[in-house]
Amino acid sequence: MIHATALAREFHTKRGKEKSVVTAVAGVDIDVAEGEIVGFLGPNGAGKTTTLRMLTTLLQPTSGSATVAGFDLATEPVKVRQNIGYVSQSGSTSGSALAGLEVVDHGMLYGISKTQATARARQLFDQLDLDGLWDRPAKTLSGGQRRRLDIAMGLVHDPKLVFLDEPTTGLDPQARANLWTHISDLREKLGSTVFLTTHYLDEADALCDRVMVIDHGTIVASDTPDALKRQVSGDLVTLSVGSETDVAAAATTLAAIATSEVTTDALVVSARVLDGGKSMPDLLRALDKAKVEVTSIESRRPTLDDVFLTLTGRSLRESE
Amino acid sequence: MFFRDTFIVFRRQLRIALREPAWIVIGLLQPVLYLALFGPLLEPLAGQLGATNAYTLFVPGLIVQLAIFGALFVGFGLIGEWRDGVIEAERVTPASRTALLLGRVLKDVLQIFVQGGILIGLGFAFGLRGSIGGMLVGFALALVLSVAVAATGYALGLTLKSEDSLAAVANGVTLPVLLLSGILLPMTIAPQWLQTLSDFVPIKHIVQGIRDLFRGDFLTTGVAWGIAWTVILVIAGLWVGTRTFRRQNA
Ligand SMILES: Nc1ncnc2c1ncn2[C@@H]1O[C@H](COP(=O)(O)OP(=O)(O)OP(=O)(O)O)[C@@H](O)[C@H]1O
Ligand SMILES: [Mg+2]
Numbered sequence: 001m002i003h004a005t006a007l008a009r010e011f012h013t014k015r016g017k018e019k020s021v022v023t024a025v026a027g028v029d030i031d032v033a034e035g036e037i038v039g040f041l042g043p044n045g046a047g048k049t050t051t052l053r054m055l056t057t058l059l060q061p062t063s064g065s066a067t068v069a070g071f072d073l074a075t076e077p078v079k080v081r082q083n084i085g086y087v088s089q090s091g092s093t094s095g096s097a098l099a100g101l102e103v104v105d106h107g108m109l110y111g112i113s114k115t116q117a118t119a120r121a122r123q124l125f126d127q128l129d130l131d132g133l134w135d136r137p138a139k140t141l142s143g144g145q146r147r148r149l150d151i152a153m154g155l156v157h158d159p160k161l162v163f164l165d166e167p168t169t170g171l172d173p174q175a176r177a178n179l180w181t182h183i184s185d186l187r188e189k190l191g192s193t194v195f196l197t198t199h200y201l202d203e204a205d206a207l208c209d210r211v212m213v214i215d216h217g218t219i220v221a222s223d224t225p226d227a228l229k230r231q232v233s234g235d236l237v238t239l240s241v242g243s244e245t246d247v248a249a250a251a252t253t254l255a256a257i258a259t260s261e262v263t264t265d266a267l268v269v270s271a272r273v274l275d276g277g278k279s280m281p282d283l284l285r286a287l288d289k290a291k292v293e294v295t296s297i298e299s300r301r302p303t304l305d306d307v308f309l310t311l312t313g314r315s316l317r318e319s320e
Numbered sequence: 321m322f323f324r325d326t327f328i329v330f331r332r333q334l335r336i337a338l339r340e341p342a343w344i345v346i347g348l349l350q351p352v353l354y355l356a357l358f359g360p361l362l363e364p365l366a367g368q369l370g371a372t373n374a375y376t377l378f379v380p381g382l383i384v385q386l387a388i389f390g391a392l393f394v395g396f397g398l399i400g401e402w403r404d405g406v407i408e409a410e411r412v413t414p415a416s417r418t419a420l421l422l423g424r425v426l427k428d429v430l431q432i433f434v435q436g437g438i439l440i441g442l443g444f445a446f447g448l449r450g451s452i453g454g455m456l457v458g459f460a461l462a463l464v465l466s467v468a469v470a471a472t473g474y475a476l477g478l479t480l481k482s483e484d485s486l487a488a489v490a491n492g493v494t495l496p497v498l499l500l501s502g503i504l505l506p507m508t509i510a511p512q513w514l515q516t517l518s519d520f521v522p523i524k525h526i527v528q529g530i531r532d533l534f535r536g537d538f539l540t541t542g543v544a545w546g547i548a549w550t551v552i553l554v555i556a557g558l559w560v561g562t563r564t565f566r567r568q569n570a
Contacts, residue, residue, distance in 0.1 A: 056412050081414040092409035094401055097336050105332045109325060109413040137339075153409060 095139030235276030329423025395477025451536030
């Protein structure tokens with residue numbers, strides 16, 4: 001569905017007389033198969049939107065090439081546009097226009113008939129919990145409703161490839177869960193391929209077959225969420241001890257089974273341990289033997305945040 | 321496909337405009353005030369200005385003013401749409417880029433057609449008399465001019481993407497053009513240097529041509545120049561407009 005080779009984009013900005021070059025995307029290779037749901041995960045400014053805008057023909061790449069939905073980006077942009085849907089990060093409807101008609105008009109620009117566009121738009125309004133908002137000016141919708149209107153815009157023509165740029169920002173948990181179901185349904189019922197960007201690890205985890213992690217315009221990993229999490233060797237075991245005198249002993253005991261370096265922070269000692277749950281009883285016995293007074297102990301499965309930290313040395317949350 | 325796309329964009333723009341009809345009235349306010357409050361001053365001067373009916377001089381100027389002002393400021397609306405993400409949403413569809421421009425321009429021309437019709441009707445109430453055929457041709461010329469100006473206005477809006485810069489450019493252009501094209505008073509009464517200067521302003525020739533037409537003089541050099549300049553401007557305007565809409569990253 002998507003096959004991009006060394007796709008790159010630079011921006012030239014002028015700050016007064018000073019010219020500077022921003023490399024937003026530094027040559028990415030992307031391969032997405034038909035029917036896949038792929039997540040593009042990265043912190044602010046990583047280059048997600050820029051990549052999406054290149055793949056949707058909105059922005060000319062500085063270098064590199066790509067075929068999208070079977071057509072070459074550079075030579076057949078109109079064919080590409082006919083076969084994709086795009087939900088931008090920042091909205092797509094005019095505040096003074098009526099919500100329903102915005103979606104119908106958008107569908108008609110894809111060449112589908114008015115009847116068909118209206119029927120599909122009504123259906124999407126229903127599925128995305130926008131009932132009763134058809135005749136409302138878009139500016140009177142709440143933030144989350146307007147976001148769902150954007151999504152209806154991108155899906156009205158039943159594209160076989162959908163690009164969603166942070167589709168769930170501004171949605172409440174229930175609307176978010178509803179949208180996840182909807183996105184999964186796109187594949188189950190229509191056989192669509194979905195390429196979405198997100199900051200939310202749980203979203204990538206729950207929704208995507210495959211996650212590409214992008215940072216500073218470079219893809220640093222691409223794998224299933226589970227395989228990515230396996231890259232982080234072991235679960236994070238964190239234990240708190242009662243007094244400072246116990247810290248050293250606790251650290252030594254933990255180090256014996258740890259797969260990573262042991263870190264201490266005041267009375268808290270932590271390290272990665274293979275299969276944290278299973279090794280917990282042994283660990284507790286060892287700690288007891290060493291006369292360490294443990295006040296709490298916790299074992300946590302690796303998250304995508306940990307993956308990100310391992311891959312880039314930075315926390316995804318920190319950078320937001 | 322191209323005509324269908326144009327029509328879809330046109331209909332959408334019209335629908336949005338009709339939701340705020342106040343703007344159509346506000347756009348008319350200025351020329352109507354000129355007609356009502358400045359027109360009567362010209363009546364006793366008509367003879368000195370070389371006309372038998374003061375309004376065949378004055379109404380053409382007001383129509384051109386309407387066409388220029390009404391159309392140049394369309395860029396503001398476009399910047400708003402761009403900010404809302406509408407332009408990008410339209411550009412991601414397979415619709416022809418030229419249709420995205422033309423649909424909008426057509427709505428502006430329709431608006432100026434309605435406003436100009438009202439203005440000419442009011443002109444009759446004030447005492448405008450002349451050749452009906454000439455008025456129709458002259459009005460058509462002004463509408464073609466508005467195509468040129470609207471296309472340029474959209475190109476400017478999409479290039480500048482800032483209301484402040486657009487306001488500066490629009491004001492910087494309209495005031496000298498207004499003063500030098502003899503919209504309020506014909507340039508024939510100007511001193512020689514001012515006349516020479518105004519010869520460089522295409523709009524002056526168009527106003528002149530429309531005045532001749534309103535009087536019923538079809539075969540004058542004034543009409544020929546007016547038509548020539550209108551054609552040149554509309555080609556240039558559409559060229560700049562489509563180029564801007566076609567350019568990637570716009
Ligand atoms: N039009 C532009 N001109 C100059 N720089 C730009 C432009 N668009 C993007 N950039 C820069 O390119 C980099 C990547 O931006 P991009 O919008 O792709 O990030 P992102 O991953 O989508 O971030 P976010 O999570 O905040 O949406 C940023 O440093 C940004 O400042
Ligand atoms: Mg982004």
